[in-house]
Amino acid sequence: MARPKHRSLPKPSAMFDRDWEWSELTAFATGEGAGPRLGVVSGRRRQGKSFLLHALAEATGGFYYAALEASAAESLRLLGEAMARYTGASAPPHPADWSEALELLFDLAAERPVTIVIDEFPYLVHNDPALPSRLQAILGVRAGRYVSRHPRLILCGSAMSFMGGLLSGTSPLYGRAGLDLVVHSLGYREAARFWNISDPRLAVLTHSVVGGTPAYRREFVDDDVPDGLDDFDEWVCRTVLNPARPLHGEADFLLAAEPDVRDRSLYHSALAAVATGNRTSGGIASAVGRKATDISQPLTVLKRCGLLTAEPDAFRGNRSAYRIAEPLIAFHHAVVRPSQTLLTRSSGAATVWERAQDTFLSQVVGPHFERLCREWVSWHANPETFGGLPIDVTAGSVPDPAARTSHEVDVVVRGAVGQDQGILLSIGEAKWNKVMDVRHLERLRHILDLLTARGIDTTHTRPACYSGVGFTPALQAAEARDEVILVDLQRLYGGA
Structure with missing residues (x-):
């Protein structure tokens, strides 16, 4: 027809x-x-x-x-x-x-x-x-x-x-x-073009705060764009940390505007728990001070509102990881909300931002960079990079019984090789502010051994390292031998 x-x-x-x-x-x-x-x-x-x-x-x-x-x-x-x-x-x-x-x-x-x-x-x-x-x-x-x-x-x-x-x-x-x-937010590459930011490091930092929401550039900061990396700190202070700017109160409004949200204090606490690193329902409940059954409904509502996502663990089918879907909300609950009173003072923004640097890098930018790496695989990577077509890209955790621990894997890629579906194509680690070396590759190889011991087919699986600051010569040499995939910021923003 x-x-x-x-x-x-x-x-x-x-x-x-x-x-x-x-x-x-x-x-x-x-x-x-x-x-x-x-x-x-x-x-x-x-x-x-x-x-x-x-x-x-x-x-x-x-x-x-x-x-x-x-x-x-x-x-x-x-x-x-x-x-x-x-x-x-x-x-x-x-x-x-x-x-x-x-x-x-x-x-x-x-x-x-x-x-x-x-x-x-x-x-x-x-x-x-x-x-x-x-x-x-x-x-x-x-x-x-x-x-x-x-x-x-x-x-x-x-x-x-x-x-x-x-x-x-x-x-x-x-x-x-x-x-x-x-109508979704702009992709991270499109957002960089929209903000007219050509430096990929500055693009990641800015996207960690405002994401890909178009209105935040024009209506909310009046086209105030950070003028290079040296201006980023000042830009944060004069925009999102400035109570006189509408961007400052936007995270509160996004939650208040949802009609299904009743007890806003509980919902804010749940979001704050996720923003500070709690990914499981049990961890969120413990941080909030409630039973897991008490926060089941709020988590469901936050998912329906598009403010939270629950992503299944790539290697543990009975476990999901909660993540905040809107970067501004993650930034608000990790950086702004704990210091709300101080921000009303004349020099409050600069003081808060100086104290929040470690929190911003570890709880906001780090997890956000991992998300961008997964998006790169999903939307921009050439299938030849992984030896097959990426279909499912998520994160996961692999138990290590001998060491009595588990290993977090930031980027897990499954896809198609020929007619075979669901093949494990790659496992990867992402580091925003650390030069990656051969030790990171060795860790990934150890995880592959653990997966193989569990009966998972790893014959097509390639290790991958994603870094915001680069790789040592030894790791680059391993890439030349086709032992690892390396993805830096230039590749994240411009290459496949």
Whole structure:
């Protein structure tokens, strides 16, 4: 069956990156398929969803409505006024409820194809929980009436816990959407270009604080970009550690904006526990001072909100490692939150930052660098580097019974070699601030011996060392003999 045709719309010149997102949105909005279509766009706050959708509405001559936190009556009135501005009507319509409002919205497509965007959709559902059911009903009824027309309705929201369930199997809208697009943060390479940072070491340090969220450069620090490595410390003090800048309080807002978060103090404590190195539910519970059963729900909510990830251990199937998904939150809970009172003083930022250097490097940059190394393997490494196509990239721990310890492995790569799937392609160690030497390679070889003793096929497995400051000549010589893969910052940011 031939795919429905769609028009290709030029991406706005002011839009950085987002080529794939723009392509998917324009394909949805201009597709020639008959009848009404529903799309859902989600993503954490500040990623540029509204900018994308507003640009889409403009490019297609569509209707864009951004909901507010308002009563049901005010929301309906504001929608009517927005529709009057769009149609040029002399008087706005006054829908009595959301069923009537949806009828009016769909009528916008009576004469021509129309893209209809409802941004911050969760605000509307808060006042009318039956709104998804109302929408499901009108989609079913209107399909026959609009079979030769093209209304395209896009619902958007930043409340990830809500948006994640909007199309789930228990939702009235399950199976109704032709688009389910998540707008993620910019990748670390794209973020460096967006911040106009060419020095890879500075790029990692900056990304460890603000990640790939576009709004943090423009709206939150007013295009204040660190001017080289020598300016990084001052940049941190005048931006994220400065209570007068909006970036300073953003981490608190991200948590407060999630409707499923009830006891914010408990959630902050859980995030702080993860930020300071606790990766298991038991470790988090111990740091928080609660039983593991008491924090199960908060951890689940934080995962649904997109603030935490739970990544399975590569070698221990019954164990997962919790990690903070947004770098700014990790920075806040490791550096800012413990010294919040001191930061209100005139020289507080400089004092806090001087004291926090070790914490920043060990608890923020180190784990973040490990994450970037895994992302490099997933998105940028040439498959020939590992002798196969990387499919699953994570971290893991390998028990060492003889030494009564376990060894952490920062980068574990599994993939495909020919027709064989799930082959262990590589195990790697990442060091942000340490020149790596042959001892690190020997450690990886020891871990490979432990894995082989457990019956794991390591015949295709290549050791890899990832360093933020480089490698000794002896380790480089081992690379020349094809005994190890070496990945430095230049390769991380520019090579495969």
